[in-house]
Amino acid sequence: MLDIRIEKTQNPKTLPEKDNPLVFGTIFTDHMFIMNYELGKGWFDPRIVPYQPIVLQPSAMVFHYGQEMFEGLKAYKTEDGRTLLFRPNKNWERVINTNRRICMPEIEEDVFVDAIKALVKIDEAWIPTKPGTSLYIRPFIIATDPFLGVRPSNTYQFIVILCPVGAYYPEGLNPVKIWIEDEYVRAVKGGLGEAKTGANYCASLKAQVKAHDEGYSQVLWLDGVERKYIEEVGAMNIFFKINGTIVTPVLNGSILPGITRKSVIELCELWGLPVEERKISVDELLDAAKSGALEEVFGTGTAAVISPVGHLRFEDTVFQVKDGGIGQISQKLYDTITGIQLGKLEDTLNWTVEVK
Amino acid sequence: MLDIRIEKTQNPKTLPEKDNPLVFGTIFTDHMFIMNYELGKGWFDPRIVPYQPIVLQPSAMVFHYGQEMFEGLKAYKTEDGRTLLFRPNKNWERVINTNRRICMPEIEEDVFVDAIKALVKIDEAWIPTKPGTSLYIRPFIIATDPFLGVRPSNTYQFIVILCPVGAYYPEGLNPVKIWIEDEYVRAVKGGLGEAKTGANYCASLKAQVKAHDEGYSQVLWLDGVERKYIEEVGAMNIFFKINGTIVTPVLNGSILPGITRKSVIELCELWGLPVEERKISVDELLDAAKSGALEEVFGTGTAAVISPVGHLRFEDTVFQVKDGGIGQISQKLYDTITGIQLGKLEDTLNWTVEVK
The missing domain is CATH 3.30.470.10 (Aminotransferase class 4, branched-chain amino acid transferase, N-terminal domain)
Structure with missing residues (x-):
């Protein structure tokens, strides 16, 4: 000690x-x-x-x-x-x-x-x-x-x-609106994106102000090289449920390796849900939204735990995620993780550490 | 007032x-x-x-x-x-x-x-x-x-x-050795590279330590997208004299717009020297070094004013710039700028401001 x-x-x-x-x-x-x-x-x-x-x-x-x-x-x-x-x-x-x-x-x-x-x-x-x-x-x-x-x-x-x-978001577990940023970049491979250091947050301010001015609570960042692959939300990692599969951007060096992100992946695997860490382009996301394949979107982070996303905007395209409500998986993940955190559910994964 | x-x-x-x-x-x-x-x-x-x-x-x-x-x-x-x-x-x-x-x-x-x-x-x-x-x-x-x-x-x-x-460099106006970095990235278009903010310096530390350990005093950064175009040296902008032409990377959003850089360009123009702000790849630089066309390399910055570069390394390739000494243009720029700064030369460009 x-x-x-x-x-x-x-x-x-x-x-x-x-x-x-x-x-x-x-x-x-x-x-x-x-x-x-x-x-x-x-x-x-x-x-x-x-x-x-x-x-x-x-x-x-x-x-x-x-x-x-x-x-x-x-x-x-x-x-x-x-x-x-x-x-x-x-x-x-x-x-x-x-x-x-x-x-x-x-x-x-x-x-x-x-x-x-x-x-x-x-x-x-x-x-x-x-x-x-x-x-x-x-x-x-x-x-x-x-x-x-x-x-x-x-x-x-x-x-x-x-x-x-x-709660981090005054909205609580209510769906947030996300702005997909096409001008500014948070981080790039070889840079500081996977480190939890001030630089990444300073880099995020300008787009965040722009998004807020447009009525969006968070910015979804694209990669800094090709500017077409989804990365993260600055204060959160991001997950999509597409045709029944849970998809999140693979850690590529410019994405913060979130602990809630990791916990969500582990829970999905435990529950037998198909979960993929891979590249996902904004085009794939838009297509999935148009076809109805995009069933849920949620952010994960320590502050908010799970934040359902109801609404995204990329350039002039605005789209709702399903009915814009709280998805079934989002709710189950939130209930499970907060249940374990609060000691209401049995901690079979040994995630909690007691302060004695 | x-x-x-x-x-x-x-x-x-x-x-x-x-x-x-x-x-x-x-x-x-x-x-x-x-x-x-x-x-x-x-x-x-x-x-x-x-x-x-x-x-x-x-x-x-x-x-x-x-x-x-x-x-x-x-x-x-x-x-x-x-x-x-x-x-x-x-x-x-x-x-x-x-x-x-x-x-x-x-x-x-x-x-x-x-x-x-x-x-x-x-x-x-x-x-x-x-x-x-x-x-x-x-x-x-x-x-x-x-x-x-x-x-x-x-x-x-x-x-x-x-x-x-x-003097910023203990070497004074002696040629420094520059490490061209191929793994880490300082900044990328859309990010903070053209702003004078802590993030860029924090991002530079790891490669700087690596370069120092190898005996190099400064890191020359490549662009974060294609990883092949020369950007800047963190504490300095960089200039090359190739076949008689002064070349410096064009300001592209990820390069700090140096005031000494600007002054050097303005002096070269005043002197009738051909000066180009453009993309310059590390391959072009290596070729110019091999063929002998690379006549001078120097950094520009407030701290050091002009820093002749005598020696560069990219991956396993090490090359001398000409005889590794102080180039004629480097010396003339140093003498002129410091001459104006110290009031020894007439300030025809109105660059100095007196504190009264």
Whole structure:
């Protein structure tokens, strides 16, 4: 077990009221985890301290060269009072891959998971219990060298913060409208698309604003090379049910390997549903929509779990997915995954980790 | 003139000693400029304060989603004691383009230039005077909303810091070795490559480390679509002299529009040298090197001004540029641009702006 120095807050905040809608990412708990890194010394001084500002030199590399990474996962409170994390070791695997891609020092699996467990335990009272709510966990690493040359930083901070959240989409499990982007590109093979780093999100802002202005809640990205294959939705991976088969874009180096994505594939396989990871072009999608073969579309991600898509637009073509409602598979996946996360269904796949 | 609140330091630092080698980006002056932005209020409270840390919430968007931009330019001290900036209005033009691309609020031209002038004036004593030295100016903007949802921030800080610098490359105007990267990609059309934002630099780290490990100081990037056209060097644009013609990759959306690049093109045109902005493939480059048609290669950038390239490597092919020395055009461009910057040559093109 990681030896964590603990400094408890002397001024605990008031917990959000039960009826607070808990807008995603706005309310933070009483404590945060911090650990420092120096080249030659490694990670040191793991500590839990009162939630407080970060103080950095103006020349800190994170402000200039975007060397930063983050993860996202959730803690859930079960009806019998246990606290469960959902597949945190899969987040750690992604941390390692991201860190290698952007030249950050690696963190050991136990250190990563223990830090999260210890912090969630201390702020356990903050885990909300209303349906659809959870405690969102945001681990992140920032480059802190006070140096303006371009190279990997020699110093870092690994920080974990927590926020009680409601549903990511105010619509809840209602179908969202998706804009298929034909001008801007999120990521390309050889770039940072499969790493969970700020660059991909910064790259997504412009198209997101355009889509919002047109009344769409999310952007579906095409590949950056041929500009015709479906990639992902930035905050989510994307799945299609076409003629009874579940199809999702194959991980090609520019798509984030989502943990909910992986869980959905594993569940479909468990249920004996045909599931394919492969290239899927926007033309195939449009044809499937026209012919009626496109039975369901849904996004998968930690924040929203499953987001049914009711409506897509590509250039001037707008099309509804079936009746635009919530598909049968979308609903079953949502019920199953959230059921396991909340301890309502038996966790036969050993996906949850209890915080004790 | 921008109305700037000024709080002078009570504890001025000791100026670097004359023989200090001034490693790029490590020493900062006594003051910094800061201005805040809030949606609905615009930019406000422009101020010059003692150089000090930045204090931000752990949830500040810049730490998570990479919404950050920067610029780089220099102030020079002339022999007759004047302080000159080099084409700061071109930096402002690029600020605007970057800000639009990554959904940041724009800054007015006068505000940008006045902020720099006022700060440089206050820390004028920090401008070093030894040959090859200058005062590097780093304006940057960071997204500060304490919010974990993905969208453009509603609050920002625009900051300017200054550092006295020697030559960017310890080699000085000695030829550098360039690694042509065939695996990783810096940027792609539709992405962020033409914006001066952290994402492009984060994306460059992995190949840069690989190149350094092989003994190369910089990476030359290929396009992300066909992976065969030359783009840029991350910290520099790139020029080739082939059979007497100066060739540089045409700005295609994934190349940073360098101000030194622009100045070089304008000088070549002024001198009546044939200069072409066009696609140039790595194959063409290799052929030109083999046939002896590749007469000079040089990088252009604010930090290094002109960097002759003596040696390139693509996959397993290593080739020298001519005798690997400093080309005639490289030397003439360096002498002319630095001559104008330092007030030694008449500024017939009106490139310099005096700080009074």
